[in-house]
Amino acid sequence: LPDARDGLKPVHRRILYAMQNDEAKSRTDFVKSARIVGAVIGRYHPHGDIAVYDALVRMAQDFSMRYPSITGQGNFG
DSSP, X not given: OOOTTTOOOHHHHHHHHHHHHTTOOTTSOOOOHHHHHHHHHHHTOOXXXXXXXXXXXXXXXXXXXXXXXXXXXXXXX
16 A cells, blocks of 8 residues: 555655665666666565566656656656
């Protein structure tokens, strides 16, 4: 269930935390999603990669979330 404070699920929070630790920020170049998913699975999310990919795509879609958390480039969902 999403948290009442920010509306993020744990997998969304793990993705944002991994992106912050890997210096994938708004002022840097785009990073491949496989690198982010690998970092999340390796460090924080000991489950399958499909859930992380789906959450990552959902965070970039403007029709899924009111305010997209990340910017997707290329074929995103």
